[in-house]
Amino acid sequence: MALLLTCSAVSANNENTQRQLNDLNKKISSLKKSINKQQGDRSNTAKALRNIEKDIGVLAAKLRDTSNKRDQQQRKLSELENRQQQLRKQQIEQKNLIAEHVRNAYTLGKESQLKMLLNQEQPEKLSRTLTYFDYFNRARSEQLAKYRATLTELDTLKPAIKAEAQALAETSATLQSQQQTLVQQKQQRANALAGIDQSLLNKNHSLNTLDKERKSLESVLQEVEREITNIAIPESYKPFNAMRGKMPWPVKGKLLNRYGASRQGSAVTWQGIQIAGSEGDSVISIHNGRVVFADWLRGAGLLIIVDHGGGYLSLYAHNQSLLRTEGDWVKGGEAVATVGNSGGQRQAGLYFEIRYKGRPTDPNRWCQ
Numbered sequence: 001m002a003l004l005l006t007c008s009a010v011s012a013n014n015e016n017t018q019r020q021l022n023d024l025n026k027k028i029s030s031l032k033k034s035i036n037k038q039q040g041d042r043s044n045t046a047k048a049l050r051n052i053e054k055d056i057g058v059l060a061a062k063l064r065d066t067s068n069k070r071d072q073q074q075r076k077l078s079e080l081e082n083r084q085q086q087l088r089k090q091q092i093e094q095k096n097l098i099a100e101h102v103r104n105a106y107t108l109g110k111e112s113q114l115k116m117l118l119n120q121e122q123p124e125k126l127s128r129t130l131t132y133f134d135y136f137n138r139a140r141s142e143q144l145a146k147y148r149a150t151l152t153e154l155d156t157l158k159p160a161i162k163a164e165a166q167a168l169a170e171t172s173a174t175l176q177s178q179q180q181t182l183v184q185q186k187q188q189r190a191n192a193l194a195g196i197d198q199s200l201l202n203k204n205h206s207l208n209t210l211d212k213e214r215k216s217l218e219s220v221l222q223e224v225e226r227e228i229t230n231i232a233i234p235e236s237y238k239p240f241n242a243m244r245g246k247m248p249w250p251v252k253g254k255l256l257n258r259y260g261a262s263r264q265g266s267a268v269t270w271q272g273i274q275i276a277g278s279e280g281d282s283v284i285s286i287h288n289g290r291v292v293f294a295d296w297l298r299g300a301g302l303l304i305i306v307d308h309g310g311g312y313l314s315l316y317a318h319n320q321s322l323l324r325t326e327g328d329w330v331k332g333g334e335a336v337a338t339v340g341n342s343g344g345q346r347q348a349g350l351y352f353e354i355r356y357k358g359r360p361t362d363p364n365r366w367c368q
Contacts, residue, residue: 049192050296053342056185057302060280060321060338063178070175073168080161087154094147193344214268217300217317224292224305225313225358237288240308247286247332249367250316251339251350253277259362271360272315272353277339279348283316286354286367287332294322300351301343304336317351318343 253276261270277283285306292313293305300317304324307313320340330336341348354363 046298049189049344052185052189052192053301054296056182056189057319057321057342059178059182059185061323063175063182064321064338066171066175066178070168070171073164073171077161077164077168080157080164084154084157084161087150091150091154094143094150098143098147214299216298220293220297221355222358237309240287240310240312243287244366245368247367248284249275250283250286250352251275251277251281256349259364272351273363275350275352277349279320279340281339282335283319283337283339283350284333285330285336286314289330291324291326291328291330291336294325296342299343301345302337302340306330306336311357313355315353315355318345318349
């Protein structure tokens, strides 16, 4: 009865979680429509940049998967080839041992046991010798069986190695093609950025753009915090505030600014931390949570936001690719994106924020 009640409770909890996720997807869809409406005044060049960077993100994620697949195939092929070498060495050793058994059998002669019986040697000595013959014959049979097993496994490995080598070659070709396409898309991005640079020649225009982009990001965060936070957090979840000062940085790299400092001498301040990184490096979630936003946003590029419950959010911007999507549950330390320069950035790096109930908080207090 108790087990039945437990199963019913688990089932009800799963249904509730799924209902929350369905609501989450609806709210995110509505949020994106609102964002597109707000940013409808983008220039054609800015729209082109958005589309190109989203395409780059999709391709970069595929390229990462293909690269991982190739590495796995390479490891498997190496394991198969190493096993083949071990078996060939084992085959030689077994062959030599069998040859030695054959020579010993020839030396003893087929009639040796009969001769010993006819000679009526001492019973004790006769018993020991017969035991030796039995052991010798069993050992020879075992070696022959092992030798046959080795040959069988070697025959099985040959087509397996051939198939794995073919799969590796195909994956490598796919990877090369994806890399070439990525180079072309990056060139398109560079052309789009050159067009945008023409509209940002003076500092005032640049600061005005910076302010607009920050306000755009703030509106998204406010909408997220108001509508779709605290979704389907598991009961086993460890509270975010219990991890103060113990969480990892999302990227291992130099911190490029001071939290709260002025940006370009304007009234706009740093509400997070810019972290140096190499393009393609993994961006990890600093703690368990639910992805509540994963898309391109003006000024932030490819952006991912994770809700950690209790009013806490973490934000990861300017990514090259997004590895998770809205509604996904992620664990602390799990890769959610890769380092890039989307959003019109010139250098690869990650912009990172932590927010509590709608307000930014210094990441240095939370990450070690």
